[in-house]
Amino acid sequence: MTASNAVMLVACFIYKLNKGIPIDQWSCPESDVETIRKWIISVLFNGVLGGAANITMELYRRVLNDSQLQTDGFPAQMLIANLKKRGRVMEFNDEAVQRFAATDAKGRLGQPALSLLYDRTDWSAEPWVVLQIIPAYRLEEDRLLSVGVPMGEVAQFKSWSGRLANCFP
Numbered sequence: 494m495t496a497s498n499a500v501m502l503v504a505c506f507i508y509k510l511n512k513g514i515p516i517d518q519w520s521c522p523e524s525d526v527e528t529i530r531k532w533i534i535s536v537l538f539n540g541v542l543g544g545a546a547n548i549t550m551e552l553y554r555r556v557l558n559d560s561q562l563q564t565d566g567f568p569a570q571m572l573i574a575n576l577k578k579r580g581r582v583m584e585f586n587d588e589a590v591q592r593f594a595a596t597d598a599k600g601r602l603g604q605p606a607l608s609l610l611y612d613r614t615d616w617s618a619e620p621w622v623v624l625q626i627i628p629a630y631r632l633e634e635d636r637l638l639s640v641g642v643p644m645g646e647v648a649q650f651k652s653w654s655g656r657l658a659n660c661f662p
Contacts, residue, residue, distance in 0.1 A: 499533045502553050506567055509557060525567040534605040538593065541581040552579065557558045573660050594658035598623045623662055629654040 506529075511519040520527070535541075541549070556575050560568035573583045596606055607623070630636070632654045637647050653659050 498550065499536045501550070503529055503533065505554065506557060510565060522566070528567045528569050531609065532567070532572070534609055535573075535583045537605060538596075539581075539583050539589065539604055540574055541583055549576070549579070549581070552576070583652045583661060594656065595653075598655050598657050598660040603657065603660075606657055607660070610657070610661075623660045625654065626661065627654075627657050 507519060507521055510521065546634055552575055553572060556571050560566075560571050560610055576583060593606060598607065603623070632651050634647050634651070637650050638644065642650055
């Protein structure tokens with residue numbers, strides 16, 4: 494996990510969900526697990542909890558309290574709507590998709606991003622390897638030039654070797 498604020502928000506939800514129950518019996522509905530996972534990845538990818546975290550945390554607490562009056566489920570959509578009002582956008586528009594595709598697969602957001610693209614139930618249970626669709630050796634300067642890539646574009650092609658757009662687990 495790369496953002497303690499995201500963990501605190503989920504912990505707050507689980508705490509409120511299990512209030513009055515002994516901690517060894519706490520649970521989270523299976524229907525919320527995937528929603529929480531996707532929400533955390535979106536939070537991390539879009540950086541919505543960086544800066545002014547105390548204001549964001551207060552907003553989250555209010556949304557959480559309001560949503561629990563209506564439903565027990567994780568209030569991802571309510572959070573997204575309220576964060577958007579504060580200028581914290583979590584949607585995946587064309588610009589976000591371009592940033593997503595250009596993300597370094599071995600960087601801090603690589604594994605969470607790949608988990609959105611590829612259905613796998615437990616990413617921590619067994620080792621996994623990121624494979625490249627176009628192997629890095631095929632993106633070396635001499636090979637690119639030999640297939641007609643203009644010299645001015647070689648660096649751009651090479652830079653995509655380890656990005657999400659060229660990888661799969």
